[in-house]
Amino acid sequence: MSKNKQNKPPAMHILFADDEKNLQELMRQELPRMGYSVTVCPDGLTAVAALERESFDCLLVDLDMPGMNGIDVIGKARELRPEIEAVVMTGKPSQETAIAALRHQAFDYLTKPCRLADVAGLLGRVNERRQNKKQLTALNLRLRHAEGDSKLVGSGKMMDAVRTLISKVAPTDSSVLIRGETGCGKELVARAIHDASLRADKPLVPVNCGALPENLIESELFGHCRGAFTGADVARTGLFEVADGGSIFLDEIGELPLQMQAKLLRVLETGDIRRLGDNQTVHVDVRIVCATHRDLEKMVEEGTFREDLMFRINTFEVHVPALRERTEDLAVLARHLLRRHRTDGADDKLFSADAMEQLMSHRWPGNVRELANVIEHAAILNDSLPIEAEHLPRHFGKRQLRKEIRDSGPMKLRDLEMLAIDKAIERNDGNKPAAAEELGVSLKTLYNKLNAAEEKRAAG
Numbered sequence: 001m002s003k004n005k006q007n008k009p010p011a012m013h014i015l016f017a018d019d020e021k022n023l024q025e026l027m028r029q030e031l032p033r034m035g036y037s038v039t040v041c042p043d044g045l046t047a048v049a050a051l052e053r054e055s056f057d058c059l060l061v062d063l064d065m066p067g068m069n070g071i072d073v074i075g076k077a078r079e080l081r082p083e084i085e086a087v088v089m090t091g092k093p094s095q096e097t098a099i100a101a102l103r104h105q106a107f108d109y110l111t112k113p114c115r116l117a118d119v120a121g122l123l124g125r126v127n128e129r130r131q132n133k134k135q136l137t138a139l140n141l142r143l144r145h146a147e148g149d150s151k152l153v154g155s156g157k158m159m160d161a162v163r164t165l166i167s168k169v170a171p172t173d174s175s176v177l178i179r180g181e182t183g184c185g186k187e188l189v190a191r192a193i194h195d196a197s198l199r200a201d202k203p204l205v206p207v208n209c210g211a212l213p214e215n216l217i218e219s220e221l222f223g224h225c226r227g228a229f230t231g232a233d234v235a236r237t238g239l240f241e242v243a244d245g246g247s248i249f250l251d252e253i254g255e256l257p258l259q260m261q262a263k264l265l266r267v268l269e270t271g272d273i274r275r276l277g278d279n280q281t282v283h284v285d286v287r288i289v290c291a292t293h294r295d296l297e298k299m300v301e302e303g304t305f306r307e308d309l310m311f312r313i314n315t316f317e318v319h320v321p322a323l324r325e326r327t328e329d330l331a332v333l334a335r336h337l338l339r340r341h342r343t344d345g346a347d348d349k350l351f352s353a354d355a356m357e358q359l360m361s362h363r364w365p366g367n368v369r370e371l372a373n374v375i376e377h378a379a380i381l382n383d384s385l386p387i388e389a390e391h392l393p394r395h396f397g398k399r400q401l402r403k404e405i406r407d408s409g410p411m412k413l414r415d416l417e418m419l420a421i422d423k424a425i426e427r428n429d430g431n432k433p434a435a436a437e438e439l440g441v442s443l444k445t446l447y448n449k450l451n452a453a454e455e456k457r458a459a460g
């Protein structure tokens with residue numbers, strides 16, 4: 001097979017229905033020459049019978065046929081083969097028929113007599129649209145895979161409360177502020193809100209405010225004109241415009257610099273955005289969903305977050321609980337996350353009792369994201385099921401600590417405490433607030449203990 005042929009999209013299968021004998025013959029002959037296969041029908045009823053029997057990519061149908069007209073054939077085709085692209089042909093064009101065709105989502109409209117070149121051009125466009133739809137489906141699949149399943153797993157009391165809040169606020173157009181620790185599922189909640197809203201068929205555009213370089217935030221959010229700044233070689237549509245009609249998810253809103261907070265507030269209040277370098281404003285209709293793991297009230301006190309912006313975004317708050325606060329969901333979440341990698345095995349045989357006990361006894365400072373990573377690690381290491389404790393990451397949980405205690409011989413309680421502290425700091429790559437969180441003490445207590453140990457060491 002030549003390379004060219006390999007790249008060619010598969011030919012379309014066309015259903016042609018028209019009562020004109022000449023046209024039937026013409027299409028029977030010419031459509032295969034254009035590279036398409038065709039089934040020719042002399043009337044509407046025969047066309048419907050063909051639709052029941054075979055699947056087609058495109059329906060080319062005359063409007064006026066004896067027995068069943070073209071609009072009814074399209075209607076039936078929509079029921080039987082929803083993916084089909086329909087093109088209407090008529091010798092007597094009128095506004096009513098054009099409107100009826102559009103109402104049935106016909107792709108286009110051909111007036112008879114039509115030239116073969118017009119038919120070829122139109123079928124080329126139908127084919128292109130088909131390819132674009134396929135690409136879109138493939139991209140959506142990839143996106144779903146990258147984002148994971150958007151189902152909110154967990155049936156404990158706390159997740160039930162979150163779900164109730166989502167179902168109440170979703171259908172309104174209120175701004176929502178989602179709060180919770182890092183990795184606890186805030187983005188998933190934002191998606192659930194959007195999916196249950198009246199904007200569900202429009203885009204949800206996620207923006208990680210913490211990941212955008214400060215000098216690019218404004219152009220990312222509001223767009224820019226060509227030449228607006230050095231390097232702006234082409235105009236760019238901002239994410240607010242992309243989200244028009246849908247929702248924007250401003251993740252890590254607490255990371256937004258003060259100057260941008262002021263600009264964002266203006267946009268939220270008026271709905272008008274101005275591209276960088278443009279004098280005109282554009283009106284957008286966007287629902288705002290924000291998330292943060294930061295204490296915004298404290299930031300307001302410290303002067304690093306605008307109070308007026310906080311009031312604008314927190315009309316409605318959803319608090320997503322940390323994983324350690326809802327251990328009742330841990331087993332079902334662990335199974336759900338393992339199913340992202342494995343489809344074999346019965347649900348109740350996915351983890352050994354020992355492995356599950358270790359998962360249950362961990363404090364999960366990184367929440368569900370940490371659990372997802374631990375499980376991915378285990379799924380890669382273990383070909384068979386159940387997942388055993390030894391497949392969990394080496395530094396994981398208390399296993400390592402237990403082993404060190406066993407290997408170290410007699411030990412003072414104080415030393416045991418220091419060992420737990422050292423391990424927690426090591427596990428969290430030196431991040432003391434995360435280590436304190438994992439140990440279940442305040443950061444201040446952790447520092448006090450470290451200082452006391454240091455003083456003791458210095459004193460010999």
Ligand SMILES: Nc1ncnc2c1ncn2[C@@H]1O[C@H](COP(=O)(O)OP(=O)(O)OP(=O)(O)O)[C@@H](O)[C@H]1O
Binds near residue numbers: 147
């Ligand atoms: N209730 C849940 N059910 C199923 N999967 C979940 C749940 N909560 C979180 N996850 C999964 O955990 C991972 C992290 O979730 P998500 O990105 O929503 O967290 P986040 O709070 O937005 O994180 P960050 O604070 O870092 O932005 C994702 O893979 C997500 O699918």
